[in-house]
Amino acid sequence: MAERTSGPSGQEQAGPAQAGAGSSPESGRQGAGRQDGVLQPTAARSRSRRGIGRDVAAWIVLAVALLSVPGVMDEFFAYELGLYLLFGIVAQGIALAWGRAGFLPLGQALFFGLGAYLACYVLPSGGILATTAGLLLCVLAPALLAYGVARLVFARRHESGPYFALITLALVMFGFQLANQWSSVTGGFNGISGVPVPFDLDRYSNYYYLVVAATLASTALVAWLLRTPLGTLWAAIAQNENRLQFFGFATDRLKAWAFAVSAGLGGLAGALFAGHQGIVTPQASSVVLSAEFVIWAAVGGRRSPYGALLGAVVIGILSTYLRDHFAYWEIVIAVVFIVVVMRFPDGILGLLQGLGRVVTRRRPSAPAKTPEAGVTAPDPAYRREAAPATLRYDDVVVRQGSVRILNGLHLVLDRPGLHCVIGPNGAGKTSSFNVLTGRLPLIGGHLAFQGRRVDGYRADAMARLGVGRKFQIPSVFAELTVADNLRIAQWANRARRRDLLRMATRDWTSETMARMHREFPFLAEVAHRPAGAISQGQRQMLEFAMTAITEPVLYLLDEPCAGLSVDETRHLSAVIQATVREAGAAALVVEHDMSAVESLADSVYVLHQGRLLAQGSFEDIRGNPEVRAVYAGGQK
Amino acid sequence: MVELLNLVYHCLVLALVVLGLAVVFGMLGVMNMAHGEFLMLGAFSAVTAQSAGLSPLWGVAIAIAVCGVVGWVVERLMIRHLYHRPFDTLLATWGLSILMREVIELFYGRGYQNVDMPFTGSVALLGVAYPSYRVLLMAVLVVLFAALALWYVRSPSGARIRAMVGNPTLAQAVGISTTRLATGAFVFGVCTAGVAGALLAPLVRVEPAMGLDYLLNSFFVLVVGGLGSLAGLAAGTGMIGGTQVVISNLFDQTSGYLAVLAVSLLFLWLKPNGLIARR
Numbered sequence: 015m016a017e018r019t020s021g022p023s024g025q026e027q028a029g030p031a032q033a034g035a036g037s038s039p040e041s042g043r044q045g046a047g048r049q050d051g052v053l054q055p056t057a058a059r060s061r062s063r064r065g066i067g068r069d070v071a072a073w074i075v076l077a078v079a080l081l082s083v084p085g086v087m088d089e090f091f092a093y094e095l096g097l098y099l100l101f102g103i104v105a106q107g108i109a110l111a112w113g114r115a116g117f118l119p120l121g122q123a124l125f126f127g128l129g130a131y132l133a134c135y136v137l138p139s140g141g142i143l144a145t146t147a148g149l150l151l152c153v154l155a156p157a158l159l160a161y162g163v164a165r166l167v168f169a170r171r172h173e174s175g176p177y178f179a180l181i182t183l184a185l186v187m188f189g190f191q192l193a194n195q196w197s198s199v200t201g202g203f204n205g206i207s208g209v210p211v212p213f214d215l216d217r218y219s220n221y222y223y224l225v226v227a228a229t230l231a232s233t234a235l236v237a238w239l240l241r242t243p244l245g246t247l248w249a250a251i252a253q254n255e256n257r258l259q260f261f262g263f264a265t266d267r268l269k270a271w272a273f274a275v276s277a278g279l280g281g282l283a284g285a286l287f288a289g290h291q292g293i294v295t296p297q298a299s300s301v302v303l304s305a306e307f308v309i310w311a312a313v314g315g316r317r318s319p320y321g322a323l324l325g326a327v328v329i330g331i332l333s334t335y336l337r338d339h340f341a342y343w344e345i346v347i348a349v350v351f352i353v354v355v356m357r358f359p360d361g362i363l364g365l366l367q368g369l370g371r372v373v374t375r376r377r378p379s380a381p382a383k384t385p386e387a388g389v390t391a392p393d394p395a396y397r398r399e400a401a402p403a404t405l406r407y408d409d410v411v412v413r414q415g416s417v418r419i420l421n422g423l424h425l426v427l428d429r430p431g432l433h434c435v436i437g438p439n440g441a442g443k444t445s446s447f448n449v450l451t452g453r454l455p456l457i458g459g460h461l462a463f464q465g466r467r468v469d470g471y472r473a474d475a476m477a478r479l480g481v482g483r484k485f486q487i488p489s490v491f492a493e494l495t496v497a498d499n500l501r502i503a504q505w506a507n508r509a510r511r512r513d514l515l516r517m518a519t520r521d522w523t524s525e526t527m528a529r530m531h532r533e534f535p536f537l538a539e540v541a542h543r544p545a546g547a548i549s550q551g552q553r554q555m556l557e558f559a560m561t562a563i564t565e566p567v568l569y570l571l572d573e574p575c576a577g578l579s580v581d582e583t584r585h586l587s588a589v590i591q592a593t594v595r596e597a598g599a600a601a602l603v604v605e606h607d608m609s610a611v612e613s614l615a616d617s618v619y620v621l622h623q624g625r626l627l628a629q630g631s632f633e634d635i636r637g638n639p640e641v642r643a644v645y646a647g648g649q650k
Numbered sequence: 651m652v653e654l655l656n657l658v659y660h661c662l663v664l665a666l667v668v669l670g671l672a673v674v675f676g677m678l679g680v681m682n683m684a685h686g687e688f689l690m691l692g693a694f695s696a697v698t699a700q701s702a703g704l705s706p707l708w709g710v711a712i713a714i715a716v717c718g719v720v721g722w723v724v725e726r727l728m729i730r731h732l733y734h735r736p737f738d739t740l741l742a743t744w745g746l747s748i749l750m751r752e753v754i755e756l757f758y759g760r761g762y763q764n765v766d767m768p769f770t771g772s773v774a775l776l777g778v779a780y781p782s783y784r785v786l787l788m789a790v791l792v793v794l795f796a797a798l799a800l801w802y803v804r805s806p807s808g809a810r811i812r813a814m815v816g817n818p819t820l821a822q823a824v825g826i827s828t829t830r831l832a833t834g835a836f837v838f839g840v841c842t843a844g845v846a847g848a849l850l851a852p853l854v855r856v857e858p859a860m861g862l863d864y865l866l867n868s869f870f871v872l873v874v875g876g877l878g879s880l881a882g883l884a885a886g887t888g889m890i891g892g893t894q895v896v897i898s899n900l901f902d903q904t905s906g907y908l909a910v911l912a913v914s915l916l917f918l919w920l921k922p923n924g925l926i927a928r929r
Binding site for chain 1: 681728731732736737738740741742744745746748749752753755756862863865866869870873903904907908911914915918919920922
C-alpha cells in the first residue's frame with residue numbers, strides 16, 4: 015500500500031530521507047549498524063528512492079501548472095481557482111485521516127471555520143513576522159482541538175467505528191450554532207466582513223501565489239507523511255488496529271496525530287480563506303461545507319493528496335457554474351458520491367491511474383529482495399533491563415455475562431523457557447491471555463508482570479513491557495506487503511516519535527530479523543506480496559516471525575501451529591524453541607497436541623474451569639490422576 | 651409540573667426517534683446516517699396530507715407507505731451490498747441523506763412548512779393544563795413501547811430477531827432467513843422514523859434540513875445507553891433527554907446541545923460501551 019501510493023515529496027523532506035541513514039543517533043551509537051549501513055543500495059532502497067523520484071516529479075508538474083494559471087488563463091480565473099485550492103487543502107487532510115488512517119472525519123469545516131474566524135483577529139495586524147505567527151496560531155489551535163477530541167474518543171477502542179465520524183459531525187453542528195449566536199465575537203449570522211489581505215498582498219492578483227504556496231506545501235507534507243514509517247503505521251491502523259496495539263503502538267495517539275495534521279490543514283486553509291474572501295460567515299463552519307469536503311475527497315480519490323485536490327478543484331468549479339443553471343446538479347453529485355463510495359473507492363484518480371496502466375501496460379514493479387542489510391535498530395527498553403520474565407496471576411476472576419471464565423486463577427511463572435498451557439475447551443486458556451493483555455476486564459484478583467502490578471493495563475502498555483502475543487488465527491496486516499509487516503514489527507517498542515518520521519527507519523534491521531529470514535526463507539520471496547495473499551501456513555510463520563522480531567521477554571503463543579501440516583509444525587516448533595531459549599525469554603504456549611507438548615515443554619500448566627488444576631513436568635502431569643479424570647483418557 | 655410533563659414528553663419522543671436507529675445499528679451493524687431524513691420524509695408526508703385537504707394525521711399512513719417503499723429499495727440497492735464494509739455504509743447512507751434532502755428541496759423548496767395541529771385545546775393533567783395533542787402523543791407512545799417490548803420478548807419473530815442479534819451465523823444455520831429479517835429490520839427502522847416525523851410535524855420546525863438534529867440526538871442516546879438492549883435505550887434516552895431539557899431550560903438551546911455533546915464525549919472516553927452494554 016505504502017509503496018503504491020504516489021505523491022510528491024518536498025525537496026526539504028526528500029533530503030534527510032536519503033542522507034539520514036548514517037547520521038541518525040541510533041546508528042551512530044551502534045558501530046555494527048554503521049557498517050551494515052554501508053551496504054546500503056539494496057533493491058528495496060533503490061526502489062523507494064525511485065518512488066520518491068516519482069513523487070518529486072508529480073509535485074513539480076503540479077507547481078508548474080498552478081503557477082502558470084494566471085498567465086495562461088487570467089487573474090480572475092486564478093482568483094476563483096484559489097478558493098478551490100484552499101478547499102482542496104482541507105480535502106487533503108481528509109485523505110490523510112480517512113484514505114490512509116481509516117477513520118472518517120465528517121466535520122472538517124469546524125477546523126476550517128475556526129481557522130477563518132481566528133484569522134479575522136490575528137492576521138490583520140502587524141508585519142510579516144506577526145502575520146506568520148498569527149498564521150501559525152490558525153494552524154495550531156485547530157490541530158490541538160482535534161488532537162484532544164481524538165484522544166478522548168479513541169482512548170479505549172481498538173477500531174475506529176462510526177462513533178468518531180458522528181462526534182465530528184456533532185462538533186461541527188455546535189461550531190455552526192456558536193458562530194451564529196456568539197455575535198460579539200463572530201458577528202453572528204452576517205459574519206465578519208472587511209477582512210484585510212495578509213502580507214499586504216492584492217486579493218485579486220498576487221494573493222493567488224500565497225494560496226499556491228500553501229497548496230504545494232500541504233501536498234508535499236501529506237505525500238511525505240504517507241511515505242514515512244508513520245504513514246505505514248497509519249495504513250496498518252486502517253487494516254488491523256488490534257494487531258498494532260499488540261505490538262506496543264498506542265494507536266489512539268497515532269490516530270490523534272493524523273487527525274491533528276488534518277485539522278491543522280483545515281485551519282490553514284480557513285485562515286487563507288478569510289483573506290481570500292474578505293468575509294467569514296457561519297457557512298464556513300457548516301455541516302454543508304463539511305459534507306462537500308468529504309465528497310470532494312471521495313470523488314477525487316481519497317488515497318492521495320492529488321486525488322483530494324483534484325476532487326475539490328474539478329467538482330468545486332463545476333458546481334459553481336452548474337448549480338445555478340441545472341436544477342438537478344446537487345442530486346447528480348449526491349448520486350455520484352454514492353456510486354463512488356459503493357463501486358470506486360479510489361475515485362477519479364484511481365480510475366485515471368487504472369487507465370494509465372492499461373495504456374502503458376506498465377506492470378507493478380518487479381518483486382525485489384528484502385533488505386538483508388540495513389541499519390541496526392536500537393534495542394527495546396525491556397531488552398536492556400534483561401531481567402528474566404516473572405508473571406503472577408493472583409486469584410484472577412473474569413466474567414462474561416453470568417459465566418465465570420476465570421474463576422480464581424493462580425498461576426506463577428518465574429523461569430525462562432517454554433511452558434505449555436493445556437486444558438479442555440473452555441478451560442480459560444485464551445481468556446487468561448486476554449485478561450493479561452487488557453482485552454477482558456479483570457473482575458477480581460491481581461496480575462503482576464516483572465514484579466509490577468499490571469491490573470487493567472492496555473494491550474499496547476503490556477507489549478511495551480515486553481509481552482509479545484501471537485494469535486491462534488494469524489493476525490497480520492493483510493494489504494501491506496510482507497516486508498512492511500516485518501518492518502512494523504521491527505519498529506515496535508524501538509522507534510521513538512522522531513524515528514517514525516525518518517525514512518532511514520524503514521531500513522532498520524536486527525539480528526532476530528536476519529535470523530527469521532534464515533529460518534523462513536520464503537519471507538524474502540514473498541516480501542513484496544500483500545500479507546493477505548500468502549498461504550495460511552506462511553501467515554502463521556510470518557506472525558511468529560513478527561512476534562519474535564519484537565524480542566519479547568514473555569511470549570504468549572496461542573496454538574502457534576494451528577492449521578499447519580506435520581512438516582510445517584515440526585519446523586515452526588523447532589524455530590520457536592530455539593528462538594525463545596536463545597533469547598533467554600519465557601513463553602506460555604497454548605497447545606492441544608500432546609506430542610508437541612511433550613517435545614516442547616519445560617513445564618506444563620493444566621487449566622480446568624477457570625482454575626489451575628495442576629502444574630509440573632510433562633511426566634508429573636501425565637501421572638496426575640486429576641488431570642486424567644478431566645481428560646477422561648481422551649488424549650488427542 | 652409543566653416542566654416534568656415536558657421532560658416526560660421529550661424523552662418519549664426521543665425514544666421513538668432513537669428506536670429505529672438502534673434497531674438498524676444493533677441488528678445490522680449499519681449506522682444509518684439518513685435516519686433523520688426518513689423522519690423528515692415523515693414530516694413532509696404530513697405536509698402533503700394537509701395540502702391535499704386531509705388531516706395531518708393521515709401523514710402517518712403516508713409516511714409508513716413512503717418510508718416503507720424507499721427503505722425497501724435502499725436496502726436492496728445499497729445496504730445489502732455493504733454489510734461487511736461498515737465505513738462504506740456510513741458514507742453511502744450519508745450520501746443518501748444528502749440525496750433525499752435535495753430531492754425534497756426540489757419539490758417543496760428550502761423554506762419552513764407549517765403543519766396545523768390536528769386538534770387544539772388542552773386537558774388537565776397532574777393539575778396543569780397541557781396541550782391535548784401532546785397528551786395523546788404521549789399516551790400513544792407509551793402503548794406502542796409496551797406493545798413492542800412485549801412482542802420482542804414473547805413473539806416467535808422477536809425470538810428470531812434476538813437469535814440473529816446474538817449469533818447471525820448460527821441463526822442462519824437453524825433456518826432463520828437473516829436476509830429477510832435484515833430487510834425487515836431496516837424497513838421497520840426507517841418506518842418508525844417516518845411515523846415519528848409525521849406525528850411530530852405539527853409541533854416542530856419542518857424543513858428539508860431538519861433531519862440532522864434528530865440523527866445526532868439519537869446517536870448521543872446510543873453512545874450513552876449502549877447497544878443491544880431496551881434497558882440501554884431507556885437509560886440513554888433518560889440521560890440525554892433529561893440533560894437536554896434541564897440545561898436548555900436553565901440556559902439556552904445551544905448550552906443544552908453543548909451539554910449532551912460533552913456528556914457523550916465523556917462516555918466515549920470513560921465508558922465506551924455505554925451504561926448498559928450487551929455483554
